[in-house]
Amino acid sequence: MDNKIVLRRKDWRKLFKKMRRKRIRRRVAQDRDRQLAEIEKLKLNNPSYVAYLQEKERSELLSQQQQEELSRYENALWMDREMEFQLAYKEKQKQFEAAAKQEHEKRSRIRKEFEEQMQKANAMKAEKERLLTEFRQKQQERERMLAEYLMGIDDNVATLRETIHSRAGANPCSFFSKIGSCRYGLRCSSDHQTPSLSELILIPNFFAHPALDDQQHPEYGNDLAIEFDEDELNRCYRDFFFDIIEEFEQFGTITTIFTCRNFEPHLKGHVFIQYNDMRSAAKAFQRMNGRFYASRQLHIEFRSPIAWTSAVCGLFEQSRCQKGKVCNYLHLMVNPVSKYRYDHFKELQSARSSRRLCERTPMIQRTWDEIENSIPSKTNWRWSESPAVEITSRSRHQSSRQKSPDQKESTIKHCTRDTNRERRSSYNSARRRRSRSKSSDRSDRHREHDKHRSRSPSNSMGDRKTKERFKSTQSNSRKEHRASDGLGKRYDEKLFTENRTIHYNRRSMTA
Numbered sequence: 001m002d003n004k005i006v007l008r009r010k011d012w013r014k015l016f017k018k019m020r021r022k023r024i025r026r027r028v029a030q031d032r033d034r035q036l037a038e039i040e041k042l043k044l045n046n047p048s049y050v051a052y053l054q055e056k057e058r059s060e061l062l063s064q065q066q067q068e069e070l071s072r073y074e075n076a077l078w079m080d081r082e083m084e085f086q087l088a089y090k091e092k093q094k095q096f097e098a099a100a101k102q103e104h105e106k107r108s109r110i111r112k113e114f115e116e117q118m119q120k121a122n123a124m125k126a127e128k129e130r131l132l133t134e135f136r137q138k139q140q141e142r143e144r145m146l147a148e149y150l151m152g153i154d155d156n157v158a159t160l161r162e163t164i165h166s167r168a169g170a171n172p173c174s175f176f177s178k179i180g181s182c183r184y185g186l187r188c189s190s191d192h193q194t195p196s197l198s199e200l201i202l203i204p205n206f207f208a209h210p211a212l213d214d215q216q217h218p219e220y221g222n223d224l225a226i227e228f229d230e231d232e233l234n235r236c237y238r239d240f241f242f243d244i245i246e247e248f249e250q251f252g253t254i255t256t257i258f259t260c261r262n263f264e265p266h267l268k269g270h271v272f273i274q275y276n277d278m279r280s281a282a283k284a285f286q287r288m289n290g291r292f293y294a295s296r297q298l299h300i301e302f303r304s305p306i307a308w309t310s311a312v313c314g315l316f317e318q319s320r321c322q323k324g325k326v327c328n329y330l331h332l333m334v335n336p337v338s339k340y341r342y343d344h345f346k347e348l349q350s351a352r353s354s355r356r357l358c359e360r361t362p363m364i365q366r367t368w369d370e371i372e373n374s375i376p377s378k379t380n381w382r383w384s385e386s387p388a389v390e391i392t393s394r395s396r397h398q399s400s401r402q403k404s405p406d407q408k409e410s411t412i413k414h415c416t417r418d419t420n421r422e423r424r425s426s427y428n429s430a431r432r433r434r435s436r437s438k439s440s441d442r443s444d445r446h447r448e449h450d451k452h453r454s455r456s457p458s459n460s461m462g463d464r465k466t467k468e469r470f471k472s473t474q475s476n477s478r479k480e481h482r483a484s485d486g487l488g489k490r491y492d493e494k495l496f497t498e499n500r501t502i503h504y505n506r507r508s509m510t511a
Contacts, residue, residue, distance in 0.1 A: 142196070149197075150282055157197075166192040175328070179311050180303045183266045183328060198302040199281050200274045206244075206298065207259050207269040207333075209236055214263040214325055233261075238336045243293075245337070248273055251287065252280020257340045258308075259333040263325040272303070312342060 007015070043049040145156040166186065173190035176182040180202055182192060211228040237259065248254060253276040260270040275281040281302070289300040313329035315321040321331070335341045 146197075146282055146286060150279065150286065160197040162196050164194045164196060166194075177304065178306070179267075179328070179330065180272070180306055181266050181270060183264060185266065193304070195302050195304050197278055197282060198304060199276070199278050200272060200303045200305055201281050201285060202301045202303045203271040203273070203298055204301070205269045205296075206271040206293070207237065207240055208294070208296070209233055209269075212261060212263060212268055234334070237333050241336055244271070245340075247288070248284055251283040252276060254340070256308075256342070257335060258312075258330070258342060259335075261331050261333050262327065264328060267328070267330065272306070274305075308342065317342075 142160070145160055148156065149160060167189070168191065170189065170191040173182055173188055173192050176188070176190070176192045180200075181204075182188050182190075209228070211230075211233045241257070241259070245254070245257065248257075254273060255276055256272065256274040258272040260267045260272075262268055262270075273281075273284070275284070285300050285302065288298055291298050308330075311330050313321055313327055313331055316327070316329075316331045321327055332342050
């Protein structure tokens with residue numbers, strides 16, 4: 001059964017129109033080719049057209065030759081450029097090879113240097129481990145010697161008191177030796193000389209309080225002083241002080257306990273504790289080093305004895321420190337116990353007296369002949385060992401030996417009379433100064449009373465009150481004057497009795 005395609009009329013009509021257009025185009029093309037062939041035959045019969053064709057062929061051949069010459073010229077130029085490029089490429093290749101070689105040498109040098117550095121680092125690490133083992137051995141040996149020292153064996157005291165240098169050979173840090181702490185710490189270029197055993201121990205950052213924290217708080221900002229005032233700080237320090245003295249007084253007699261209230265990190269909360277002897281300080285170091293207080297581990301260090309007059313800020317003691325929080329001298333908390341407080345004026349007076357003793361004119365060295373032939377000079381009893389007048393020359397000693405007991409007694413009476421006269425004159429002058437100051441106070445009270453009376457009426461309550469106050473002050477001043485008179489009489493009686501006892505003792509000695 002043959003398969004026949006049945007088309008619809010519309011599709012058949014469309015295909016039919018397409019085939020008809022194709023036949024029409026073919027017929028038109030054939031007619032056009034026939035007409036062109038006839039026209040070409042007619043042209044070839046024309047000699048001018050034939051000449052035109054020949055000329056056209058020659059021009060085409062000439063243009064073709066020109067194109068070939070141009071192509072050869074361009075090929076030659078390309079070859080020249082290629083040669084130049086080849087030469088440049090070879091030069092660049094040489095440069096690249098030289099750079100690669102240089103880079104290889106550089107890398108090999110860097111690798112070699114790195115290997116040398118690694119060797120040095122390994123050597124330093126081995127040296128560090130060796131030093132660490134030696135330090136641990138020395139620390140164990142020192143702990144053993146310290147234990148022996150605490151047991152009462154003093155054979156290794158010189159070894160225990162050796163000074164530790166942070167930078168041996170450098171100049172000593174003047175601030176560290178004066179204060180006991182340096183703001184540069186281990187980065188300081190000077191030498192920090194720390195004793196291995198001393199009467200003074202330092203506990204860095206022992207006392208902590210938010211009022212001493214100068215950093216910005218996440219909740220309060222820079223206004224911590226509003227939340228934590230001076231009373232709160234003193235109350236916390238009181239509790240802290242009694243906590244530490246309960247522990248540290250177990251090891252020995254304490255002479256000083258100073259706590260810094262500076263804001264600088266290298267001084268904030270530092271506690272200096274000085275014992276009466278080194279053994280007590282060593283006991284405190286052995287027992288308290290490494291312990292915990294308020295979740296903070298204690299790290300105790302020994303310090304050389306400090307001259308507190310040069311370490312403590314005297315202006316802060318007088319509430320006149322201009323540097324404030326950035327001051328690097330010691331600002332001390334006031335201890336609640338009076339025996340551990342720092343008396344700046346007493347310390348300064350003792351330092352000045354010691355300085356005067358150091359700056360005193362040296363003693364004049366004299367020979368025995370000069371002493372024998374010296375001219376007798378008057379001496380002052382204030383600079384002598386006793387109230388009596390000293391006789392320095394040898395002739396006076398001889399004359400005193402030749403004197404009779406009555407003459408000696410008269411001289412002793414004369415000396416005691418002079419001393420009593422001097423003492424009474426000094427006491428009377430002081431009494432006159434007191435009476436002048438009291439009279440000036442009384443005159444001031446009178447003036448104030450008169451001024452008040454002139455301002456207010458006489459029958460007012462204020463006038464009566466001022467009169468009563470004035471009478472009470474008058475009575476108090478009279479009582480003070482009587483008490484001072486009684487004190488003066490008692491002082492005179494005491495002087496008289498002392499002089500009588502001195503006179504009686506000297507009479508017994510001469511007899």
